[in-house]
Amino acid sequence: MILVTGGAGFIGANFVLDWLERSDEAIINLDVLTYAGNLENLKTLEGDKRHVFVQGDIGNSDLLIHLLKDYRPRAILNFAAESHVDRSIHGPEDFIQTNIVGTFRLLEASRDYWSRLKENEKQQFRFLHVSTDEVYGSLAKDEMPFTETHRYEPNSPYSASKAASDHLVRAYHHTYGLPVLTTNCSNNYGPYQFPEKLIPLMIVNALAGKSLPVYGDGQQIRDWLYVKDHCSAIRRVLEDGIPGQIYNIGGWNEKPNIEIVETICSLLDTFRPREGHSYRNLIKYVADRPGHDRRYAIDASKIERELGWRPAETFETGISKTVQWYLDNAAWVTHVQSGAYRHWVEKNYKERA
Structure with missing residues (x-):
């Protein structure tokens, strides 16, 4: 079996669901269930013996040691992270604790576990660390996209904490020989994304008739996956x-970003039109966030060249599926919009009004 951390969050839950659609190999899913971790994401797995959920923190060394000893996974995939830049600006300490200290404790427990495996099991074991393109910093409009050898230049508490975790993972390979893999990914979107991020926030606000806040001039460029x-x-x-x-x-x-918002408005105008008005009328430019990176871009040629991977979805097909998913899953959206969520959105965007 494999151990997945953060498997009730957006990317982690999608990975767990996809894995168990394609494989009978069991998953131990460790998630502390913060505001963005939601067991409703995994509702279709209720009663599935291939999925063992454990509520807990990757910073809990005793729990990690216990899980590794009891379940003996062949691989650990670390999705657990605080990941929202705006939240990291308001409260960076959670990001330091989860992304740096938590990753360190997970690495320590993994190193101890791996060192005790039989030689053939040690050779097969993997520690896969899921990270972000934001560790590379910001690109000018005419600069080449980030490659794997690009210098780290993180610009927010979030990206700095992820950069630190990446460095720890690298060090554990070079110092101890732990067989690690690191992935640095561009902006994700799709089902089950918590509606504080750009795409789900725009969909949810538009359907509620609320303003669609666009930071600065809306010309911040991202690579979408x-x-x-x-x-x-x-x-x-x-x-x-x-x-x-x-x-x-x-x-x-x-x-x-502004093109993303306008695309969402166009899709909603088609899928659920407002009488007499386009959703574009809800777009509102607000004050930019501090230190907002202008452009991220990923050169994904290495994974295509060495592992034969390319994305199956274009942005046009992916965003259409995403908008339709949020239309079809209004109950999920309602459930995740707790009082705490509403308080956060009001606080973050009131400051930029």
Whole structure:
């Protein structure tokens, strides 16, 4: 079996669901269930003996040692992370604790476990660390996309904490020989994404008739990847990735934020039109966030060249599926929009009004 951390969050839950659609290999799913971790994401797995859920923190060394001893996974996939830049600006300490200290404790427990395995099991074991393109910093409009050898230049508490975790993972390979793999991925979107991120926030606000807040001039460029493509890339890296290597995962879809918002409005105008008005009328430019990176772009040629992976979805097909999913899953959206969520959105965007 494999151990997945953060498997009730957006990317982790999609990975767990996709894995068990394609394999009978069991998953131990460890998630502390913060605001963005939601067991409703995994509702279809209720009663499935291949999925063992454990509520707990990757910073809990005793729990990690216990799980590794009892279940003896052949691989550990670390999705657990605090991941929202705006939240990291308001409260960076949670990011330090989860992304740095938590990753350190997971590495320590993994190293101890791996060192006790039989030689053939040690050779087969993998520790796969899921990271972000934000560790590379910001690109000018005419610069080449990030490659795996690009210098780290994180610009937010979130990206700095992820960069630190990446460095720890690398060090554990070079110092101790732990067979690690690191993936750095571009912006994900798709089902089950918590509606604080750009795409689900725009969909949810539009359907509620609320303003669609766009930071600054809306010309911040991101490379967008449908989450199920990200999951397929991680499976390929786990299967055939070379220990110690980094693999950039991207969608070859660079688009400015305002274009993303306008595309969502156009799709909603088609799927659920407002009488007499386009959803574009709800777009509102607000003050930019501090230190907002202008452009991220991933060169994903290494994973294509070495592992034969390319995304299956274009942005056009992926965003259409995403908008339709949120339309079809209004109950899920309602359930995740707790009082705490509403308080956060009001606080974050009130400051930028």
